[in-house]
Amino acid sequence: MMRSLNLDGRIVCLALATVIALCMFAALFVGPTSLGLAATFKALFGVGDPVTQMIVQELRLPRLLLGVAVGFSLGVSGAALQGLLRNPLADPGVVGVSASAGLGAVIAIYFGVATGFQFAIPLMAMGGALMATLALFALASRDASVLTLILAGIGINAMAAALTSLAFNFAPNPFTLQDMVMWMLGSLQNRSFTDIGLAGPFMAVGWLLMLGVGQGLAALSLGEDAAQSLGIDLRRLRLKVVLGTALSVGAAVSVCGAIGFVGLVVPHLARYLIGFSPRHLLLPSGLLGGLMILLADLLTRLPIWHAELRLGVVTAVVGAPFFLYVVVRTRGAMR
Amino acid sequence: MKLRAALIAASLFAPLKAFGSEALPSVVSLDYCADQYVLALGDAGQIKGLSRESRMPHSFYRDRAMGLPQTGASIEEILGIAPDVVVTTWGGGPRLFSHLRTQGIEVVRAPYEDSIAQVAANLTHVGAALDRVDRAQELADDLRLRQARLEAKPGLALTAAYLTPGGVTAGRGTTVDTTLRLAGFRTLGEEMALDGWPGFPLEQALRQPPDVFVTGFYDQPSAQEAHWSLARHASVRSLLQNHLRIDVPGRYLSCNGLFIVDAAELIRSQTDEALQREKEEAQ
Numbered sequence: 295m296m297r298s299l300n301l302d303g304r305i306v307c308l309a310l311a312t313v314i315a316l317c318m319f320a321a322l323f324v325g326p327t328s329l330g331l332a333a334t335f336k337a338l339f340g341v342g343d344p345v346t347q348m349i350v351q352e353l354r355l356p357r358l359l360l361g362v363a364v365g366f367s368l369g370v371s372g373a374a375l376q377g378l379l380r381n382p383l384a385d386p387g388v389v390g391v392s393a394s395a396g397l398g399a400v401i402a403i404y405f406g407v408a409t410g411f412q413f414a415i416p417l418m419a420m421g422g423a424l425m426a427t428l429a430l431f432a433l434a435s436r437d438a439s440v441l442t443l444i445l446a447g448i449g450i451n452a453m454a455a456a457l458t459s460l461a462f463n464f465a466p467n468p469f470t471l472q473d474m475v476m477w478m479l480g481s482l483q484n485r486s487f488t489d490i491g492l493a494g495p496f497m498a499v500g501w502l503l504m505l506g507v508g509q510g511l512a513a514l515s516l517g518e519d520a521a522q523s524l525g526i527d528l529r530r531l532r533l534k535v536v537l538g539t540a541l542s543v544g545a546a547v548s549v550c551g552a553i554g555f556v557g558l559v560v561p562h563l564a565r566y567l568i569g570f571s572p573r574h575l576l577l578p579s580g581l582l583g584g585l586m587i588l589l590a591d592l593l594t595r596l597p598i599w600h601a602e603l604r605l606g607v608v609t610a611v612v613g614a615p616f617f618l619y620v621v622v623r624t625r626g627a628m629r
Numbered sequence: 630m631k632l633r634a635a636l637i638a639a640s641l642f643a644p645l646k647a648f649g650s651e652a653l654p655s656v657v658s659l660d661y662c663a664d665q666y667v668l669a670l671g672d673a674g675q676i677k678g679l680s681r682e683s684r685m686p687h688s689f690y691r692d693r694a695m696g697l698p699q700t701g702a703s704i705e706e707i708l709g710i711a712p713d714v715v716v717t718t719w720g721g722g723p724r725l726f727s728h729l730r731t732q733g734i735e736v737v738r739a740p741y742e743d744s745i746a747q748v749a750a751n752l753t754h755v756g757a758a759l760d761r762v763d764r765a766q767e768l769a770d771d772l773r774l775r776q777a778r779l780e781a782k783p784g785l786a787l788t789a790a791y792l793t794p795g796g797v798t799a800g801r802g803t804t805v806d807t808t809l810r811l812a813g814f815r816t817l818g819e820e821m822a823l824d825g826w827p828g829f830p831l832e833q834a835l836r837q838p839p840d841v842f843v844t845g846f847y848d849q850p851s852a853q854e855a856h857w858s859l860a861r862h863a864s865v866r867s868l869l870q871n872h873l874r875i876d877v878p879g880r881y882l883s884c885n886g887l888f889i890v891d892a893a894e895l896i897r898s899q900t901d902e903a904l905q906r907e908k909e910e911a912q
Contacts, residue, residue: 327832349832352864472795484796484831484859602828 299567303574306567310581317588318358324595325354356487361591362584363490364482364550367497367542369583370576372557373564374504375427377511377572378535379434381443382562382620386543387554387613389443390450391426395547396478397454397461398422403474404461416492420544426450427536480551480606482591493545500542503534505576510534512573553606555613556583562620653760654713654735659702659720661688662884666739666755667716668693669887670764677710680720686849687883689891704728714758718884741885743804745776748886775890779811779897787900789814790839792829792869793846796859800824804885809843811893812900829859834868842872843896846879873907875899 323334329346336342337350368386375384375391386392398418401407407414433446458478465471510531513521522528546553560582564575587605590612594603657678658667664683667676668690678700684691700706702720707729714735715721726736737758739751749769756765789809791799799805799816800823809816817823817839821830859865881892 325832326830327836345835348864349835352862353832353835476795483828484862484865486862486864488861488863 298565298569300569301567303568303578306564306578307581310578310585314362314581314585314588317585317592318362321358321588321592321595322350322354324592325349326595326597352486353484356490357482357485357591358588360485360490360493360549361482361587363494363497364546364553365556365583365585365587366580367500367546367583368553368556369560369586370501370504370580371539371543372559372583373561373572373575373579374507374511374535375539375557376561377507377514377575378532379430379443380515381434382623383444383447383558383617385555385558386423386539387552387556388451388558388617389426389430389447390452390454391423391430391539391543392547392552392554393451393454393458394426395419395423395544396552397458398544399548400458400461400474400478404465412492416496416545416548419548420496420540422454423544423547424536424540426454427539431532431536476604477551478606479604480553480609481594481602481604482550482587483594483602485549489549493549496545497542500538500540500545501580503538503541505580507531507534507538508573508576511576512571515572551604551606553587553609555609555617556586558620559613559616560586562616654758655710656714656716656759657700657707657710657712658683659715659717661685662718662741662887663716663720663739664694665689665884665887666718666751667759669768670752670756670761671759672761673697675759677712678707687846687879689880689884689888691880707734708732716755716758743802743807743885743889745772745886745889748772748889751886772890775894776811779813779890779893782813782897784815785813785900787814787840788817788820789841789843789875789896790817790829790834791843791845792860792865793844794849794860795846796829796865797826798823798829800827804889805843805845805882808882808889808892808896811889812896814841814896829865831859831862831864835864838868838872840872841900842869842874843877844869844874845877845882847876848878873900873903875903 322338323329323331327349329337329349333342333346334350337346338355340347340351371391372385375386375389376382378384396419398421399415401422402414402418407418429450430443430446433449434443462471462474465474510521510526513524513526514528514531516524518528561575561579563582564578568574568578586609590608591605593608594605653672653675655675655677656667656671658664658680660680661682664679665688667679668683676697678698679694681699681701682688683694683697683699688694700710702725704725707715707725712734714737715729716737716739717726718739718741729736735758737755739755740747742748742751749772752765752769752772753762756762756768789812791805791809798818799809800818801816802824803818803826806816806818817830817834820837821833823830875896877892877895881888881895
């Protein structure tokens with residue numbers, strides 16, 4: 295079993311929030327155009343050259359804020375799902391919630407619903423995420439083995455991928471197909487406050503639902519019977535996690551495409567820092583998720599890539615080996 | 630001008646003429662870019678199958694494709710038609726081609742290139758296979774003549790940026806970059822040293838906006854710009870509103886090369902008209 299540093303959760307959260315704030319501030323100065331330190335700083339507060347203000351306030355700032363919000367959503371969802379399913383491999387990406395949210399968004403775009411109703415994509419994405427979370431819960435909650443969860447996740451992922459492929463297959467033309475494929479790879483490039491306005495409220499409601507279930511998840515780690523004997527309403531607990539995951543992951547996917555493995559990696563890092571109690575893992579996981587996306591997005595913006603590097607590709611390159619590592623560590627439980 | 634009118638009239642009526650098609654080799658095309666060569670050169674009577682995208686909005690000669698048979702690119706379907714010639718740009722594949730050749734069907738490739746010289750070569754090559762050598766020569770000559778006329782015009786001393794609803798721009802080495810230069814512009818690809826089809830460099834464009842935006846594919850029913858891509862960004866909308874915008878239908882840009890001159894003429898004439906309007910308004 296992985297060791298833990300058993301640090302104080304509040305101090306870790308404070309430190310993470312400070313690091314995120316510093317990284318966001320530093321990232322404001324990174325971009326394809328060199329704006330200068332003083333000009334960027336002044337532009338942040340609406341002073342100076344209007345074009346620099348536009349770049350800082352309408353391009354760089356929303357990108358950073360959205361990145362942290364998306365990472366927070368994926369991190370909290372991963373920790374909440376792992377706690378609810380008592381399974382270290384539960385992650386919105388691994389178990390098909392992100393793919394199903396992506397399917398919902400693709401359906402909204404494919405059938406043109408998105409053209410007439412601006413909330414169609416987030417709502418359809420959240421609908422897809424909700425269906426996947428409910429299916430996962432129905433398939434894997436009774437038998438909490440790692441193997442069952444992974445198999446259920448493979449099934450849900452495969453179904454979402456198959457239906458998304460169907461939409462790709464019948465794409466009206468090659469240009470739309472390319473757009474859809476690139477979008478599914480995940481990106482924060484050129485996102486605006488409009489995107490934050492569309493997805494932010496849904497993500498925030500999802501966070502509120504999930505951040506309040508720490509005590510219930512801690513009790514559930516002792517088993518369902520023990521949790522009930524401690525006065526935990528399991529039905530309510532499940533509902534909060536399922537709805538919270540659907541809202542936050544669905545909203546995140548609707549504006550950034552599918553970004554995998556964040557929800558898998560960060561709860562493990564949080565456990566390493568502060569210990570194994572699910573009660574204290576939610577907020578640090580969210581903050582670590584925000585930091586991870588912030589750093590991954592910064593990597594995509596470095597001027598060393600021949601073509602635009604997609605955020606979902608970076609998180610997958612980091613996350614997939616970590617997934618295998620966790621599989622190796624937990625393989626005893628699969629037998 | 631008379632020569633131009635005669636060439637246009639010839640290009641409009643020649644493909645519809647069924648006279649003498651009995652003697653011409655029958656043809657099937659495998660993709661919508663190959664369709665364009667076949668529709669430009671072929672006699673309606675000799676066209677036995679076009680791709681299923683030949684009547685889509687991004688097919689340049691979709692009007693000519695109406696009423697003509699369509700087919701898939703499978704061995705079974707093509708052998709069922711038994712054409713003399715199959716034309717392809719990117720459709721089909723090596724297995725299909727070798728099978729067709731063993732059945733005595735000629736496979737003609739019209740490569741996906743962005744130079745007018747290659748387009749002229751494609752016309753000649755496909756024209757010869759379709760036994761439409763004169764027609765191919767006529768079109769190739771017309772292409773070169775119109776290219777020369779555009780090149781003879783004075784440059785516009787303006788920078789143009791290409792933008793699609795998906796947020797893609799055109800860098801150096803692309804057909805669109807060639808088209809914009811042929812229309813008389815300097816291009817964003819040249820000025821920012823962009824190659825291929827990168828995402829639109831929004832930050833750089835805000836710092837140093839191009840003079841003209843040439844937008845492509847905004848006419849397509851699938852352009853979900855409102856909720857899908859970069860094109861919905863407030864800064865992009867602001868750039869488009871505050872600069873001269875020339876909208877080019879996607880059918881002019883969907884196949885490399887064949888419509889470079891048509892697209893360049895369209896862009897140039899619309900730009901000249903817009904600049905003239907601006908001049909008149911300023912006076």
